Amino acid sequence: MYSSHLAPxxxxxxxxxxxxxxxTTTLEGLFSAxxxxxxxxxxxxxxxxDASTHVVQVVEGCLRLYRILPDGRRAVIGxxxxxxxLGVSFQGPYLYTAEAVTPVRLRRISxxxxxxxxxxxxxxxxxxxxxxxxxxxxxxxxxxxxLGQLSAEERVANFLVAAAQRTGADRRKPVAVELPMSRLDxxxxxGLTIETVCRVFSKLKREGLIALxxxxxxxxxxxxxxxxxxxxxxxxxxxxxxxxxxxEAALPN
Numbered sequence: 001m002y003s004s005h006l007a008p009x010x011x012x013x014x015x016x017x018x019x020x021x022x023x024t025t026t027l028e029g030l031f032s033a034x035x036x037x038x039x040x041x042x043x044x045x046x047x048x049x050d051a052s053t054h055v056v057q058v059v060e061g062c063l064r065l066y067r068i069l070p071d072g073r074r075a076v077i078g079x080x081x082x083x084x085x086l087g088v089s090f091q092g093p094y095l096y097t098a099e100a101v102t103p104v105r106l107r108r109i110s111x112x113x114x115x116x117x118x119x120x121x122x123x124x125x126x127x128x129x130x131x132x133x134x135x136x137x138x139x140x141x142x143x144x145x146x147l148g149q150l151s152a153e154e155r156v157a158n159f160l161v162a163a164a165q166r167t168g169a170d171r172r173k174p175v176a177v178e179l180p181m182s183r184l185d186x187x188x189x190x191g192l193t194i195e196t197v198c199r200v201f202s203k204l205k206r207e208g209l210i211a212l213x214x215x216x217x218x219x220x221x222x223x224x225x226x227x228x229x230x231x232x233x234x235x236x237x238x239x240x241x242x243x244x245x246x247x248e249a250a251l252p253n
Contacts, residue, residue, distance in 0.1 A: 025117060027085070027128040034107040045098040045106065052094045054108040055087045061104030062180045066188070067097045076189040078139060079181060081166060087111075088132040102180045147191045150231065151198040155190040156200040157229035160210065164220055177222040178214070 034058060039045060047054065048067055060082040067075050077096055080086050086098065118125045146155055164175045179186070183201075187194040201218075203222035204210045209229075220226060 004123055025125050027125060027132075029056075030109050030114065030117065030125075030138065031085075031107045034109050036105050036107055039100040039104045039106070041100050041102055043100050043105070046094050046142070048095065049093050050098045052087055052092065052111065053087065054110055055114055057085045057107050057109075058082050059105040059107060061106075062101040063098045063104060064097050064101050064181060064185055067096045074188050075191075076185055077143065078189070079185075085132050087134075088129055089136045102183070152190075152192055152196050153200050153203070154229055155192065156186075156197060156204070157226045158231070159186060159190060160218060160220055161226055161230045163218075164223075173223075175223065177218050177220060179216050179218055 046052075046054075047061060047094060062082075063080040063086075064076055065078040065080065065086070069075055079101070080098070087094070102130075116130070118129055131242050146158055150158060160177065163177045163179060167175065167177065181189075183197050184194050187197045188199065199212070201212070203214060204226075207222070207225075208227050209220070211219040211221060213219060
């Protein structure tokens with residue numbers, strides 16, 4: 001498992017020997033030391049099957065993550081936004097293509113470099129990497145439940161609630177959510193047809209649960225009703241999805 005590379009080796013190389021400072025032994029510090037790259041909408045950051053040599057942090061913009069099925073259909077498996085990291089849990093090739101939905105600015109760090117720093121630093125970076133792996137595992141479990149158990153309306157409501165949660169907005173008030181992706185992207189993510197997605201959006205609008213402001217902004221007016229429709233069971237996890245307790249990284253004695 002990838003996490004085995006994060007376990008302490010029993011001795012530590014001094015930070016200076018690796019060209020490190022306390023700042024660069026955190027995930028944010030490592031990324032901030034890397035040059036920013038820019039991508040235009042529709043441009044791929046990496047392709048499914050490429051060697052996963054780097055871990056990526058999106059600085060601003062939105063990426064869609066997708067796979068091409070054997071019959072040629074596209075399955076969108078997620079979206080990554082500014083401040084989020086992807087690719088931590090890969091060891092072999094990338095399992096999906098990452099493509100810019102909007103203009104994107106990002107930073108990359110080589111996996112080899114990240115493992116070297118994590119193996120010789122304090123526990124902070126190792127715990128941050130474990131947290132990111134936990135998030136990727138949680139997102140995968142979430143999508144399994146959404147696609148396997150929820151109706152079309154529940155899937156769309158869940159998607160909107162999850163988008164609102166990304167903003168950190170107060171659930172007790174109407175929330176304005178930016179959806180930079182197309183309705184087709186949403187359909188391919190939720191395992192629905194674009195016609196079904198549009199029909200559900202229209203139904204939610206008629207019922208007063210949402211308002212549409214242009215092509216890419218949705219106002220969530222009926223938060224409580226959307227939460228109920230999404231099947232939320234607790235404060236932190238939409239759809240009542242339960243995941244294993246967050247693992248703690250092994251710390252040096």
